[in-house]
Amino acid sequence: xxxxxxxxxxxxxxxxxxxxxxxxxxxxxxxxxxxxxxxxxxxxxxxxxxxxxxxxxxxxxxxxxxxxxxxxxxxxxxxxxxxxxxxxxxxxxxxxxxxxxxxxxxxxxxxxxxxxxxxxxxxxxxxxxxxxxxxxxxxxxxxxxxxxxxxxxxxxxxxxxxxxxxxxxxxxxxxxxxxxxxxxxxxxxxxxxxxxxxxxxxxxxxxxxxxxxxxxxxxxxxxxxxxxxxxxxxxxxxxxxxxxxxxxxxxxxx
Amino acid sequence: xxxxxxxxxxxxxxxxxxxxxxxxxxxxxxxxxxxxxxxxxxxxxxxxxxxxxxxxxxxxxxxxxxxxxxxxxxxxxxxxxxxxxxxxxxxxxxxxxxxxxxxxxxxxxxxxxxxxxxxxxxxxxxxxxxxxxxxxxxxxxxxxxxxxxxxxxxxxxxxxxxxxxxxxxxxxxxxxxxxxxxxxxxxxxxxxxxxxxx
Numbered sequence: 001x002x003x004x005x006x007x008x009x010x011x012x013x014x015x016x017x018x019x020x021x022x023x024x025x026x027x028x029x030x031x032x033x034x035x036x037x038x039x040x041x042x043x044x045x046x047x048x049x050x051x052x053x054x055x056x057x058x059x060x061x062x063x064x065x066x067x068x069x070x071x072x073x074x075x076x077x078x079x080x081x082x083x084x085x086x087x088x089x090x091x092x093x094x095x096x097x098x099x100x101x102x103x104x105x106x107x108x109x110x111x112x113x114x115x116x117x118x119x120x121x122x123x124x125x126x127x128x129x130x131x132x133x134x135x136x137x138x139x140x141x142x143x144x145x146x147x148x149x150x151x152x153x154x155x156x157x158x159x160x161x162x163x164x165x166x167x168x169x170x171x172x173x174x175x176x177x178x179x180x181x182x183x184x185x186x187x188x189x190x191x192x193x194x195x196x197x198x199x200x201x202x203x204x205x206x207x208x209x210x211x212x213x214x215x216x217x218x219x220x221x222x223x224x225x226x227x228x229x230x231x232x233x234x235x236x237x238x239x240x241x242x243x244x245x246x247x248x249x250x251x252x253x254x
Numbered sequence: 255x256x257x258x259x260x261x262x263x264x265x266x267x268x269x270x271x272x273x274x275x276x277x278x279x280x281x282x283x284x285x286x287x288x289x290x291x292x293x294x295x296x297x298x299x300x301x302x303x304x305x306x307x308x309x310x311x312x313x314x315x316x317x318x319x320x321x322x323x324x325x326x327x328x329x330x331x332x333x334x335x336x337x338x339x340x341x342x343x344x345x346x347x348x349x350x351x352x353x354x355x356x357x358x359x360x361x362x363x364x365x366x367x368x369x370x371x372x373x374x375x376x377x378x379x380x381x382x383x384x385x386x387x388x389x390x391x392x393x394x395x396x397x398x399x400x401x402x403x404x405x406x407x408x409x410x411x412x413x414x415x416x417x418x419x420x421x422x423x424x425x426x427x428x429x430x431x432x433x434x435x436x437x438x439x440x441x442x443x444x445x446x447x448x449x450x451x452x
Contacts, residue, residue, distance in 0.1 A: 018443040023355060023414045024421060027363050030356060038339055047352065048344020053450050054415060055348045056396050063306025064313060070323045071301060077327070078334050079294065237338050 010042070017046035021054055035142045035152075038240055039182045039229050111139065111151075133248070134169075135159045138225045140243035152241060153205065155186075155225060163213040172205035184240060185231045188215075191223035191245075196234045202227060220247070286346035290337040301330060304347070308354045315358040315418035321365070322358070329357045359418050399449035407442030410435060 019025050020033050037044050136157030153172045160166040184202040189195070197218035203209050211219065219225075227241035228234055282303065288296030305326060312329075313322040332353055340349045400408050410428065413419045421439070425432045 014447070018447065021352060021415075022411060022439070022443060023359060023418060024439060026420075027360065030359075034356075041343075044340070044343050048340075048348060050447075051348035051352045052345050053396065053447070055345070055351045057412075057416060058307065058311050058351045059347065061307050061310040061314075064309040064319065064322070066305045066309050066326060067323050070305070070327050071298075074301070074327050074330050077331060235338075237335055 010046075013040075013043045013046040016043065017050045020047055021050040031142060035180060035240060038238070039180060135247070135249045136220070137246045137248060138243045139246075140225065140227065140241040142241055151243070155243075157219060159216075159220075160210075163216075164210065166213075166216040167208050167210040168219075169208040170203060170205055180240070182229055183231075184227050184229060187226040187228065187234050188218045188222035188245075189224050189226060190218070190221055192221075196226070197222075198231065198234075199225075201231065219245070282346040282350075283341075286337055286349070287341045289333065290341035297330075297334060300333070300346075304350055305330070308350060311351055311354045312358040314416055315355065315362060316365075321361060325357045325361050326354070329354050332357070355415075355418070362418055395450060399446050402449055403442045403445055404438070406430070407438040407445075410439050411442050411446070414439070 016033060020030065025033060033043075037047060134156035136159075138155040138157075139151040140153050140155060141151055151173055153170055156169045156171070158167055158169070186199040186202050188197045188199055190197070197215065199211065199215050199219065200209065222245050224242055224244050226234060226236070226239050228239055230238070282300065285296045285300040285303070289300055308329060309319075309322055309326050312325050313319060316322050316325065329350075333350070400412070403411070406428070410419075410424050413424060413427070414421075419427065421432060421436055425435045428435065430438075
């Protein structure tokens with residue numbers, strides 16, 4: 001039975017939902033579950049039913065005082081333009097800046113290590129392009145993930161010598177949960193205009209697919225790649241995966 | 255000892271807190287649906303009405319108000335971005351508690367901390383369910399169904415649901431083999447579901 005059908009089964013949904021809501025899934029399985037929730041309505045219904053059953057435990061808890069700055073920070077994060085946000089005063093200026101620096105350094109090094117690992121793993125044997133390596137990488141994370149350690153798969157780009165010869169490969173991380181069986185669609189977001197360009201259906205892990213010139217151009221001009229379940233349109237709030245675009249080499253003129 | 259936990263939570267409750275009432279699920283559901291349509295006023299109202307209680311839910315797992323406030327912020331960022339996915343399926347409060355608990359569990363994991371061994375008395379926790387009922391039907395039904403479970407299953411389910419214990423941590427705390435504990439929980443959840451559906 002396909003994975004997609006398996007998650008339509010009431011017994012499977014019921015068991016997973018109860019374990020998820022009661023908090024008995026490992027962090028990795030929980031992440032996987034959250035990805036499935038976005039694309040599997042029966043599973044979502046089962047979780048809703050379980051959470052409604054157990055949530056009265058929390059209905060009458062005495063409310064704690066929430067610091068005023070939590071709401072202020074939330075507003076800054078969600079509703080202020082980036083430039084205003086960056087100049088907004090932080091209560092613990094230097095400490096906060098230092099903390100952020102270390103946090104980003106940590107995230108950056110983790111991402112770099114992972115990219116290097118994936119780069120080595122993703123080189124298929126007996127190909128001409130193996131020797132030269134990828135020109136482009138996009139480590140893709142579940143859209144609800146918070147850390148750089150949660151890369152689910154990597155898209156690598158190889159520029160061809162002539163238009164239409166450029167192609168992408170997709171490699172699923174061995175540390176990630178199995179790839180969803182639903183049809184997923186890949187989009188590129190332009191780094192300047194933020195317009196979305198549809199690149200096509202995501203292929204099976206391990207396979208390669210060529211990109212027409214126009215789509216390749218959209219790819220190399222993009223700041224991030226996005227994956228959703230709708231080929232017709234992209235709603236940025238309904239993403240399944242997303243990841244930054246990393247150019248590894250100079251683009252050849254073609 | 256859960257009584258101590260609950261008392262501590264009471265003491266940290268704010269005098270001038272903007273969230274005091276337990277709003278009806280209907281009004282929360284309406285706010286959640288409007289947040290799904292990117293209504294900022296509804297988002298602020300949802301925050302005002304639920305943030306204090308969600309902070310308690312998170313803090314029961316993290317036992318650290320500063321971390322809890324930070325996680326609360328992450329939860330509401332997710333609410334703003336993901337309400338569209340969940341609005342209309344189940345209740346808003348159900349989703350909010352799921353999101354808050356999972357965010358707290360993620361933070362607990364990233365901090366490489368284990369839940370504090372509070373030796374919670376689940377009987378007191380059970381009593382707290384029946385006290386101050388704002389939605390009596392749901393809470394009483396749940397309390398009755400929980401009371402029908404074996405003591406071990408009830409304790410394991412409540413400790414994991416309320417305080418974030420993993421299977422392994424419960425096995426250590428209750429000094430029972432992991433397989434036995436998993437069987438208790440699985441059977442307990444099935445019985446709970448059957449009872450709640452009756």
